[in-house]
Amino acid sequence: MRVAIVENTAITHHGQVGVALHEAAARVAIYRPFADGRLPDMAAYDALVVFGGEQAATDDHIHPYLPELARCMNQAALSGQAVLGICLGAQVFARGAGAENRLGAAPEFGWCGVGLTDAGRADPVLGGLERRFPIFQWHSDTFTLPPSAAHLAANDSTPAQAFRIGRAGYGMQFHFEASRAVVDDWNRSFPAAILNLAPGWIDGYAQARAAHGAAADAAGLAIARAWVARISAD
Numbered sequence: 001m002r003v004a005i006v007e008n009t010a011i012t013h014h015g016q017v018g019v020a021l022h023e024a025a026a027r028v029a030i031y032r033p034f035a036d037g038r039l040p041d042m043a044a045y046d047a048l049v050v051f052g053g054e055q056a057a058t059d060d061h062i063h064p065y066l067p068e069l070a071r072c073m074n075q076a077a078l079s080g081q082a083v084l085g086i087c088l089g090a091q092v093f094a095r096g097a098g099a100e101n102r103l104g105a106a107p108e109f110g111w112c113g114v115g116l117t118d119a120g121r122a123d124p125v126l127g128g129l130e131r132r133f134p135i136f137q138w139h140s141d142t143f144t145l146p147p148s149a150a151h152l153a154a155n156d157s158t159p160a161q162a163f164r165i166g167r168a169g170y171g172m173q174f175h176f177e178a179s180r181a182v183v184d185d186w187n188r189s190f191p192a193a194i195l196n197l198a199p200g201w202i203d204g205y206a207q208a209r210a211a212h213g214a215a216a217d218a219a220g221l222a223i224a225r226a227w228v229a230r231i232s233a234d
C-alpha cells in the first residue's frame with residue numbers, strides 16, 4: 001500500500017490517520033509543497049492524504065501549487081483512487097470538484113457535534129459512527145457541496161462537514177485526526193492563534209478535554225481505519 005501525504009504547514013500531525021496507516025503497514029511518502037512546490041504523481045501511489053494548513057484554499061498568489069493540488073485530488077478520486085482531504089485538504093478538494101470556497105464564513109473551534117446525513121449513515125467510512133458524534137474543529141473557511149459529491153455530514157455552523165466523490169474520495173472539514181495528544185500539542189504550539197479564535201479556550205481546556213476527548217478520539221480512529229480499509233477495497 002503506497003500512500004502520498006501532502007502537508008500544507010510546517011507543523012503537521014498525522015494523528016489518527018498515521019495510526020491507521022501504521023497498522024496497515026502502509027509505505028508513506030511525504031510532500032511539502034508549501035516549501036518546494038512538489039506534488040505527487042498519483043500513478044506511483046494507491047492513495048492520497050492532504051492535511052490542513054493556515055492558508056486559504058484560494059491563496060494561489062502565496063501558494064501557487066494549490067490549483068494543481070485541487071485538480072490532482074479530484075482526478076484521483078474520479079479515477080477510483082482513495083483520497084482524503086482534511087480541513088484545508090477538504091476545501092482544496094472541494095475547489096477541484098467545482099465547489100465554491102467561502103472564506104471566513106464558518107468559524108468553529110474545539111470539540112463540536114457533527115451529524116450524519118442519510119447518505120453518511122450508509123457510507124462505508126462514516127456509517128459505523130453514532131448518528132451524532134463529537135469531533136475536533138479548527139477552521140474559519142468553508143465550501144459549498146461539490147456538484148458530484150454525496151453529502152455525508154453537517155452541523156448548524158458548517159453544512160458541508162463531509163462529502164464523498166467516487167469510490168473512496170473523502171473531504172472532511174473536521175479534524176478527525178486530532179487526538180487528545182494532538183490537541184495538547186496544538187495548545188502548546190499555537191496559543192496566540194487559538195486564543196484569537198477562541199478566547200478562554202486554555203482556561204476551560206481540561207474540562208472540555210475530559211468531557212469530549214475520549215469519544216472524539218474513538219470516532220476519529222474509527223474513521224481513519226475505515227478510510228484506510230477503502231484504499232485496497234474493491
